[in-house]
Amino acid sequence: MRLRPEIAGLPAYRQGRPAASDALKLSSNENPFPPLPGVVEAAVGDGAINRYPDATAARLRAALAARFDVDVDEVHVGAGSVSLIAQLLLAVAGAGDEVVYPWRSFEAYPSLVTVTGATSVQVPLTADHRHDLDAMADAIGDRTRAVIVCSPNNPTGSIVTETELRSFLDRVPESVLVILDEAYREFVVDPSIADGASIVREHPNVVLLRTFSKAYGLAGLRVGYAIGDRALLDAARSTAIPLAVTGLAENAALESLARDDEMLERVSVLVGRRSEQLDAVRAAGLRVPEPHGNFLWLDAGEQTGAVAGVLERHGIIGRAFPGSGVRISIGEQEATARLTAAAAEIVALLEPGHPLLGGPSRKG
Ligand SMILES: Cc1ncc(COP(=O)(O)O)c(C=O)c1O
Structure with missing residues (x-):
C-alpha cells in the first residue's frame, strides 16, 4: 500500500x-459543568435516531443567523469547529500552497494543513506569548491561501485586540482567507478584544469560528459553527463529509442557545x-x-x-x-x-x- x-x-x-x-x-x-438544564432531554428529542439528521442543520443555522443578524446561508455548522477549520482549508489550499498561523497555537492546525497537501508557515509568538501580527503579515506571499488567527490563543491564552486585528486585515490581500478561531470567546472579559462578529461582516475574506464545546459544555456532542461570506461557506460545505452533525447535536445546541x-x-x-x-x-x-x-x-x-x-x-x-x-x-x-x-x-x-x-x- x-x-x-x-x-x-x-x-x-x-x-x-x-x-x-x-x-x-x-x-x-x-467545561467541568454538565450540559445546561434540559439540554440532554432536548438532545434526545423524539428519539428518532433511526432517521438521518437534517444535513443542512437548518433550525440551528436559522437560530444562529438571527443571533448574528446575518443570512442563513452565511452560517455553517460542523461536527466541532475543528471540522470547520478542515473544510475551510480544504476549500482554499492544496499542494504548493501555504497556510500561515501563529505558533504555538491549537495543536490541530499543523496536521489539518498537512492533510490539504499545503505547507504550514508557523510564525513564532512574541516573547509575551501573543500573536506577532506584523511577522504574520510579512509571512504572507503569493502562495498563501489562508491565515489563522486564534483569539484567545490556545494554549497561551492571549487575545488579539480590535486595533491589532483591523490593522492586520489591512495588510492581508482580499484573496487570502482569514480564519478567526474564537473557540474560547465566551470566557473573555477584556473589552479590547476584536469584535469578530462585526469584522466578519466588513471583510468577506474573514470567517468567524465558534463552538458549543467549551462555554456551552457540549464537547462530547461535537458541534461548532462558522459565520462568513456565503460563497466561502458554500465551498466549505462542498468539502464537508455529509451528515456529520447529528440531530442530537443540533437539538442540544439549539436548546443551549436558548439558555444563554x-x-x-x-x-x-x-x-x-x-x-x-x-x-x-x-x-x-x-x-x-x-x-x-x-x-x-x-x-x-x-x-x-x-x-x-x-x-x-x-x-x-x-x-x-x-x-x-x-x-x-x-x-x-x-x-x-x-x-x-x-x-x-x-x-x-x-x-x-x-x-x-x-x-x-x-x-x-
Ligand atoms: C483554538 C481551538 N479551536 C478549535 C477547537 C476545536 O473545538 P471543537 O472541535 O470541539 O469545536 C479547539 C479545541 O480545543 C481549540 O482549542
Whole structure:
C-alpha cells in the first residue's frame, strides 16, 4: 500500500490525558459543568435516531443567523469547529500552497494543513506569548491561501485586540482567507478584544469560528459553527463529509442557545476561578501570561516534563507540550488548593532566571 508520504509521517491526534483515581483532568479545556438544564432531554428529542439528521442543520443555522443578524446561508455548522477549520482549508489550499498561523497555537492546525497537501508557515509568538501580527503579515506571499488567527490563543491564552486585528486585515490581500478561531470567546472579559462578529461582516475574506464545546459544555456532542461570506461557506460545505452533525447535536445546541443566561452564569464562575488560580500561581512566584480563555499557560520550556510531573503528584493532569510548556484548564474548584501547593514546588524546582519565574515572589 502506498500512502501519501506527508500523511504517513503525520502523528495521530493526541488527546488530553485522562485522569487516574482522584486526579483532576485539566488537559482538554473542557467545561467541568454538565450540559445546561434540559439540554440532554432536548438532545434526545423524539428519539428518532433511526432517521438521518437534517444535513443542512437548518433550525440551528436559522437560530444562529438571527443571533448574528446575518443570512442563513452565511452560517455553517460542523461536527466541532475543528471540522470547520478542515473544510475551510480544504476549500482554499492544496499542494504548493501555504497556510500561515501563529505558533504555538491549537495543536490541530499543523496536521489539518498537512492533510490539504499545503505547507504550514508557523510564525513564532512574541516573547509575551501573543500573536506577532506584523511577522504574520510579512509571512504572507503569493502562495498563501489562508491565515489563522486564534483569539484567545490556545494554549497561551492571549487575545488579539480590535486595533491589532483591523490593522492586520489591512495588510492581508482580499484573496487570502482569514480564519478567526474564537473557540474560547465566551470566557473573555477584556473589552479590547476584536469584535469578530462585526469584522466578519466588513471583510468577506474573514470567517468567524465558534463552538458549543467549551462555554456551552457540549464537547462530547461535537458541534461548532462558522459565520462568513456565503460563497466561502458554500465551498466549505462542498468539502464537508455529509451528515456529520447529528440531530442530537443540533437539538442540544439549539436548546443551549436558548439558555444563554445560565451559560453566562457558569462562565462567570469559571472566570472567577481563573482569577483565583492565576493569583495563586503568581503569588507563589510563577510568571503566567494573562489568561483570557478557560486555561492557564505555564511556559516551562525544557522543564515541561518535570513541571507536569509535579502537577500530577498534586492530582492535576495538565496538557504537556514537550519542550514548550504545560496548559492547565480551569475546571473544578478543588484545583485551586492543588495548584497553590504545586506552584510552590515548581518554583523550588526551577533554576533562577527561568522564564517561568517572576511572579510577585520572584525566586533568587
Ligand atoms: C483554538 C481551538 N479551536 C478549535 C477547537 C476545536 O473545538 P471543537 O472541535 O470541539 O469545536 C479547539 C479545541 O480545543 C481549540 O482549542
